[in-house]
Amino acid sequence: MRKDTTLNTENQLKNLFFLPVLIKGKKVKADFDAPDLSSNGGLALMDKNNCSFLDEIAACIPDYRNQSLILHSHRDMLRQRVGQILCGYEDANDCDYLRDDSALKMMADRLPSDNDLC
Incomplete structure (x- = not known):
């Protein structure tokens, strides 16, 4: 059985100092007094290159809706849904609550x- 290391301070510090490898060469600023904050910031690591397969999947879904009435494309809905799953909202009952989340919008x-998102 694997030992739970979540309370191990040494492991937490190792994980914290692994972050510079991910953001090497980029300027990072942490500001917590902004009006629009999100706890789903990990989605920022899912850049356009990592999500290009979602565009390919969305292109395979036929859209029979009246195009003049569409507010949200299949691509947008798919990206929102996958973003929610990546953030731990797998059951889709949080869509209304998360539709204005800034990290999901960027996703x-x-x-x-x-x-707001769909």
């Missing part, structure tokens, strides 16, 4: 200030 290729 769907939108700006945090853009309209």
Whole structure:
């Protein structure tokens, strides 16, 4: 049986100092007084290159809806759904609550200030 190391301070420090490897050469600023914060910041690591397969999947789904009435494309809905799953919201009952989450908006290729997701 594997030992639980979540309370091990030494392991936590090792994990914390692994972060510079992921952001090497990039400027990082932490500011916690912004009006729009998200606890789903890990989605920032899912850049466009890592999510390009979602665009390919969305392109395979036929869209028979009236195009003039569409607010959210299949691509946007798929990106939002996968983003929610990656953040631990697997059962999809949090969609309304998370539709204005800035990290999920960026996952769907939108700006945090853009309209809410579907």
